[in-house]
Amino acid sequence: DAQVKVRGFRIEPGEVEAHLLAHPRCREAAVSAAKRGAEAHLVAYVAGRGGAEADLAAVLAAHLAERLPAHMRPSLIVVLPALPRLASGKLDRAGLPAPEWKAGAYAPPRGATEERLAGLWASLLGLERVGRDDGFFALGGHSLLAAKLVQRIREEMGAHIGLPAFYAAPNLAALAALIDDADEARALNDIDALLAEWEEA
Incomplete structure (x- = not known):
């Protein structure tokens, strides 16, 4: 399959398909x-072994999250009874349905870290609000914006x-948890450094 360019990365669709078919x-x-x-x-367009399986998209999304970096994971997984085929038996890519992008249910940020992060995301992505379950790339982010966001988080x-670490975080809540963990680790290191100074004094 020809490469596609998504979020600044060149991706082989066949590689993602192989991981899906491994399930x-x-x-x-x-x-x-x-x-x-x-x-x-x-x-990603998929068909399950048991026909139209309601939970298949979520199962496969979790499967890919364990095996692929964020930029290689589909933003949408469409479950079909069967993929369209040409008379020759080959996949009819032109016959695949257009994706229906749906916004997930809005879950407001919880706590100071999530609220500050949501403000940064909204500012960079030009959005009015960002929920704790929202993914940066699903909202329209890409690799250049990700680099800017990481810099602004630092500043x-x-x-x-x-x-x-940013690419590995599936949503705003997970990234906020990473930041809180980093803050806690830094605070513990500061305490250890102070104790070491006192012991030397």
Whole structure:
């Protein structure tokens, strides 16, 4: 399959498809790039071994989250009874349905860290509000904006979160937890340093 470019990364759809097909419940899989606003996002079309399985999208999303970096995970997984085929038996990519982008239920940020993060995300992404369950890339973020966000988190919140850790966080709440953990670890290190100074004195 031809490479697609998503969030500044070149991605082989076949590699993502192979990970999907490695799950025992996935019978067919096709991955392509689709536009949502100005940004391209990965969309996976799958068919399960048991027909139209309501929980298959969530199961496969969790499966990919354990195996692929954030930029290689589809923003949307569409479950179909079967993927469209040409008379030759080959996949009919033109026959795949257009993705229906749906906003998830809004869950407001909880606590000071989530609220500050939500403000930074909203500012960078040009949004009115960001919920704790929202994913940065699903909201239209890309790798350049991610780098800017990590820099602003460092400058405005004093938290040093690397890009790999940022990509691994599936949503705002998870990233806030990472920041809180980093703050706690730094505070413990500061206490250890003070104790060491007192012992030397």
